[in-house]
Amino acid sequence: MADAARTTAVEALVNDLQTGCERPFSDARSMPPGVYTSPEFLALEESTIFQREWQCVGRASALAAPGDYLTAQIAGQPVVVLLDETNTIRAMSNVCLHRMSVLLEGRGNVRRIVCPYHAWNYNLDGGLRGAPMMDRQSGFCKESYALPKVRCEVWQGWIYVTLDTNAPPxxxxxxxxxxxxxxxxxxxxxxxxxxxxxxxxxxxxxxxxxxxxxxxxxxxxxxxxxxxxxxxxxxxxxxxxxxxxxxxxxxxxxxxxxxxxxxxxxxxxxxxxxxxxxxxxxxxxxxxxxxxxxxxxxxxxxxxxxxxxxxxxxxxxxxxxxxxxxxxxxxxxxxxxxxxxxxxxxxxxxxxxxxxxxxxxxxxxxxxxxxxxxxxxxxxxx
Missing domain, CATH: 3.90.380.10 (Naphthalene 1,2-dioxygenase Alpha Subunit; Chain A, domain 1)
Known part of the structure; x- marks a missing residue:
């Protein structure tokens, strides 16, 4: 019952926003207060905007040397953007493929990406380089692990990333x-x-x-x-x-x-x-x-x-x-x-x-x- 009420409330808020936007600019008003205060509206933004749109994460010049990286979070997904050994800017999931710890924080420079939890470590292209003591597990295959790629583009010196594989460039x-x-x-x-x-x-x-x-x-x-x-x-x-x-x-x-x-x-x-x-x-x-x-x-x-x-x-x-x-x-x-x-x-x-x-x-x-x-x-x- 409570979930249904919240759904109805956010639908009403979206309708209020749409109705306001149908006014000509000469009679335009600011957005309804709930657009700013409703957690349900923010959840809707996460699913319809932040999970789909291109989002800037900084200047490309911040990644000047191989191993330079910056981190961001896009719709709940931690992302690392780095300059690899071929001087290519790439973006990947910033979550370890073992027990799902976040890998890197902030900005910095690394020769490889090392998980702070169990020391699983990755090359700058995202491939798994080492996993301590995993050789005792017959079902483990290091070559099958690679950090998922995230779409990344540079425009006018800015780095943009998106989780949407179909978004236009x-x-x-x-x-x-x-x-x-x-x-x-x-x-x-x-x-x-x-x-x-x-x-x-x-x-x-x-x-x-x-x-x-x-x-x-x-x-x-x-x-x-x-x-x-x-x-x-x-x-x-x-x-x-x-x-x-x-x-x-x-x-x-x-x-x-x-x-x-x-x-x-x-x-x-x-x-x-x-x-x-x-x-x-x-x-x-x-x-x-x-x-x-x-x-x-x-x-x-x-x-x-x-x-x-x-x-x-x-x-x-x-x-x-x-x-x-x-x-x-x-x-x-x-x-x-x-x-x-x-x-x-x-x-x-x-x-x-x-x-x-x-x-x-x-x-x-x-x-x-x-x-x-x-x-x-x-x-x-x-």
């Missing part, structure tokens, strides 16, 4: 985005810092916060807010796999505009920032001189794990003041992140309130409307 899904940002040369931007955080909010609240710049003058009034003119922002309709908006302005930092040596960008593009939301969880601010990003992973309805990184365009890396630019960028982004954390955690407290209800969206929140329609479409499919 990343480059196909993001072909329109390739055209929009081609002249930035994002693949060549150099990551100069990387961190991981956990915030007390729903993953979609943080994603939506990134997607709109309507909040900049108020929430970021002590940092980037005074330099943010809402009338300079353009929010075109999004596409199936992403949404985006533009800000064209004279940057408050030299690295916000194109370096004098940058010959890729011309005219107004030399001072235009692109804010990219690649569904479901990859968020990138791409300026002519620097980039920063968030990659999100829900940990229940009220916690989100964040991969946070950023760096500079190659011209600024080659500049004699590169170290100063790196330090300035990191200091600014730390302050901005602290402001965003306060904001999105306050929203999560608010959506749990009995009297909370969706309000109308601003014209600057077009990306949020498109994101809601993406979610509605995904959670509705069988």
């Amino acid at each position: 990343v480059a196909t899904q993001l072909a329109e985005l390739d055209m929009l940002i081609r002249d930035y040369g994002m693949a060549d931007y150099i990551e100069t810092f990387y961190e991981e955080h956990v915030w007390d909010t729903n993953w979609k609240i943080l994603a939506e916060n990134f997607m709109e710049s309507y909040h900049l003058p108020m929430l970021h009034r002590a940092t980037v807010g005074p330099h943010s003119r809402l009338d300079e922002m353009e929010c075109p309709p999004g596409l199936a796999a992403f949404n985006y908006h533009w800000i064209t302005k004279e940057a408050s930092l030299p690295i916000g505009n194109a370096h004098p040596d940058n010959q890729r960008l011309q005219g107004h593009w030399r001072k235009t920032t692109a804010l990219l939301a690649i569904y479901p969880t990859h968020l990138v601010t791409l300026t002519p001189g620097y980039f920063w990003y968030l990659v999100l992973q829900p940990q229940g309805t009220g916690r989100v794990h964040i991969r946070f990184g950023g760096g500079l365009a190659p011209e600024f890396i080659a500049d004699p003041k590169a170290n100063d630019y790196m330090a300035t960028l990191k200091a600014l982004l730390d302050e901005v992140n602290a402001e965003d954390k306060r904001g999105v955690q306050a929203v999560y407290r608010g959506v749990q309130a009995p009297l909370a209800k969706p309000g109308h969206l601003s014209h600057l929140e077009r990306p949020n409307y498109d994101f809601a329609r993406y979610l509605a479409q995904k959670v509705s499919r069988p």
Whole structure:
């Protein structure tokens, strides 16, 4: 009886979300509170989105030498992505084939993958290399063991993985985005810092916060807010796999505009920032001189794990003041992140309130409307 009630409740929530998304943008509202607070809705997201979509796990440049690896969890599946001896980036299950311990944690470098539980160990291609004392078991055949492969692709310098063997290639899904940002040369931007955080909010609240710049003058009034003119922002309709908006302005930092040596960008593009939301969880601010990003992973309805990184365009890396630019960028982004954390955690407290209800969206929140329609479409499919 309880399971039936939960099923009915999540179906009603999906219907409410769909109904809201059927409104024209001129009458669009924010998503229903339950979309953020319902464990059953999160379970639906896991099965219809996280088990099927391509998800970013970081920059390819983080895997610079054979044996370099990073780890992630995709819809409950631990994954390791590494550079093998042939300098090929590959992804595999990060679970031992013996007693199913997780193998590797975080990031690092290994010559082989060794299970911390019983020391079964694997080559960088996933094949079982050694299993202590298993030679006494006549039914054991080392050659029959290999870590299951996970689909892995690199796009614009980013590593993406998916559990769906039938998902169209990343480059196909993001072909329109390739055209929009081609002249930035994002693949060549150099990551100069990387961190991981956990915030007390729903993953979609943080994603939506990134997607709109309507909040900049108020929430970021002590940092980037005074330099943010809402009338300079353009929010075109999004596409199936992403949404985006533009800000064209004279940057408050030299690295916000194109370096004098940058010959890729011309005219107004030399001072235009692109804010990219690649569904479901990859968020990138791409300026002519620097980039920063968030990659999100829900940990229940009220916690989100964040991969946070950023760096500079190659011209600024080659500049004699590169170290100063790196330090300035990191200091600014730390302050901005602290402001965003306060904001999105306050929203999560608010959506749990009995009297909370969706309000109308601003014209600057077009990306949020498109994101809601993406979610509605995904959670509705069988």
